[in-house]
Amino acid sequence: MTGPSPGGVGSGFLPGADRTVTPAAADIALPVAGRKLLTHPDAGFPRVADLPADTAWVPVGTLDGVPAWAVEVADAEALPGRWRSWRGIAAELPEPLATLAGRALAVVTWRRTHRWCGACRAELADVPGETARRCPDCELYVPMQLSAAVLVAITRPGRAGGPDELLLVRHAYGPTGLWALVAGFVEAGESLEAAAHREVSEEVGLAIDRPTYFGSQPWAMSGPGTLLAGFTATAADPHAEPVVDAKELTQARWFPLDALPAELPPTYSISRWLIDAVAARARS
Numbered sequence: 001m002t003g004p005s006p007g008g009v010g011s012g013f014l015p016g017a018d019r020t021v022t023p024a025a026a027d028i029a030l031p032v033a034g035r036k037l038l039t040h041p042d043a044g045f046p047r048v049a050d051l052p053a054d055t056a057w058v059p060v061g062t063l064d065g066v067p068a069w070a071v072e073v074a075d076a077e078a079l080p081g082r083w084r085s086w087r088g089i090a091a092e093l094p095e096p097l098a099t100l101a102g103r104a105l106a107v108v109t110w111r112r113t114h115r116w117c118g119a120c121r122a123e124l125a126d127v128p129g130e131t132a133r134r135c136p137d138c139e140l141y142v143p144m145q146l147s148a149a150v151l152v153a154i155t156r157p158g159r160a161g162g163p164d165e166l167l168l169v170r171h172a173y174g175p176t177g178l179w180a181l182v183a184g185f186v187e188a189g190e191s192l193e194a195a196a197h198r199e200v201s202e203e204v205g206l207a208i209d210r211p212t213y214f215g216s217q218p219w220a221m222s223g224p225g226t227l228l229a230g231f232t233a234t235a236a237d238p239h240a241e242p243v244v245d246a247k248e249l250t251q252a253r254w255f256p257l258d259a260l261p262a263e264l265p266p267t268y269s270i271s272r273w274l275i276d277a278v279a280a281r282a283r284s
């Protein structure tokens, strides 16, 4: 995958929660154990017929019109095959399969962690046709919620007529060796653009001009439903240097766009699509 998914109605994967149809033998099966999914050496994922007949399937959508079903498996050992993380799937399988895997992981994780009513403690019931549950006693509606996060590719004009420069940071947690983009979760009551301004200010102490929307990506690595929104922006003061927030970052540095470091985010991530797009813009 080299860029944002084109999306659009009818293309590749469509999320869904249709419980009016019964799983068929040739439908796509997505067994989930913890944070791993069972894959198939040829077809990407197994088929419904590959699992026991009494499996409690949960609908997650369709892939090119074929229904896909997920199930939480308590014991991965009981189902032989190759269990893989979303990271491994996203890195090696074609895009619609990675998105489908991320959706299955999100739905199964959400169902496991949203079983009881948070207001009255009754057991929640599935809402037909939706990825949502409702309390039979107090009517509390519990949809699967998304966490939005923003990433910002900040550039400034090059020194002495050289190519523009991109700000890259190294994080104190996670893959600490990677040079990544400033990023953070959107707070309730905040727009995506306001979150971009705030995260840049908090993490590297810089002000940016109005951020420009680039694209988005559902991200299955963190939390049950994270949606990443990417932006480009230019530094408000071309001479300002970053001041890192040591709680989150270890380094922040301007790199000329023709001399980016080798340790960049993986090619299946919107971080990388943003970096590649900004670098391509500098070359044209």
Ligand SMILES: [Zn+2]
Residues within 6 Å of the ligand: 117, 118, 119, 120, 121, 122, 135, 136, 137, 138, 139, 140
């Ligand atoms: Zn309730």
